[in-house]
Amino acid sequence: MRKTLILNGSPHGKKGNTEIFIRKFLEGAKEPCPVRYVVQEDPAELAGDFANYDVILFFMPLYVHAMPGIVMEVIEQMQPAQRAGQSIGFVVQSGFLEAAQSDYLKAYFAMLAKRLGYVDLGCAVRGGAAGVCMQPEKASEALFAVLRKLGEGYRETGAFDGEAVSALGTPYRLTQKESRLLERLHRLKIGDLMWTFMLLRNKAFRLRRARPYTEE
Amino acid sequence: MKTILIKEGQEVSQNFDYVLDLVENPPRPCTGCWSCWTRTPGRCAQKDLDVFYRQYVAADRAVILSRAVKGFVSARLKNLLDRMIALFLPYITYRTGESMHLPRYERLPKVTVYYEGDFVSPEEEEVYLSYLKRTMYQFYTQCEILPMERFAEKEAAQCAKP
């Protein structure tokens, strides 16, 4: 396997969904490789170390339609690729169900790879992943199998496996039928059960629609 | 008409009702703690933006001077955008055919973004612009995006309005 550095771009570090994505990818790759946590690092130092690797793989959650601010802090410090063939790849997971939510970020990463002269391994995207670290492993078995396949393909070819990327990226958009059904569940207050549950547990349900910055 | 300014170190001679300079006062990054949605609804657990939030939700207009870095919104501005989720509800509607959070406030200010940056290609600039439009759309915010050169002329005209 090419000398690879994996970055975890989640503010949750080891305790989030991004970490689970990385672990399952590495199970498939079957080779250890260093993982560094953007949330704990100095952005300039971290970006400076990219020169020591053939491949940089960024894993991160989608934050407001793009990368978390802490990941942009690292990108700001990145230098152009240090030698021919140095590669960069991205794996993004998000809360909303549709993978299409990450299209804007995906487009930006393609521009970034070009601007810095990296070979672009592409951007694999997964929607509907906000609950992965709260659910039992079993509930995500199909997802984990695809992530292992992504890791396995990476070890064998140095690229992202097309089938795995497309499986992760499904559903890309909601069909009209799906969005109508989901809207009905939302109106029946069933769609938002996870939030209701957390609000209740925190004794904050009564305040759920509060507007604290206009109230005194 | 209450107008606030969010800028990234630029010198500005016009008067605004409130100014947040992201270079002087970089917002702390969102920690992903979900307090603003599940513990203290609408309120961010970090206190560094409390004054900003109050000013923002009370404003009619917000002017953002964005200095793009590596073809994207700067980390400083991105950290601010990440922290805006406190202004929305966790609940998700699908009525537009895609997922979208519901607004928490009845109205939010109209936004004008003036941008400058070292874009290396028209495609890169287009990606930056479409990202901003996307985000403002999901923030239920009417938004106009103009090159920085237009700032002096446009905002002088705005200030002249009664």
Ligand SMILES: Cc1cc2nc3c(=O)[nH]c(=O)nc-3n(C[C@H](O)[C@H](O)[C@H](O)COP(=O)(O)O)c2cc1C
């Ligand atoms: C500030 C913030 C912004 C987010 N923005 C989006 C978004 O625009 N679209 C989306 O689908 N999910 C969004 N999410 C949800 C996260 O992507 C999702 O919860 C993810 O699984 C978190 O991964 P982590 O546990 O590794 O941090 C956001 C979460 C936070 C905290």
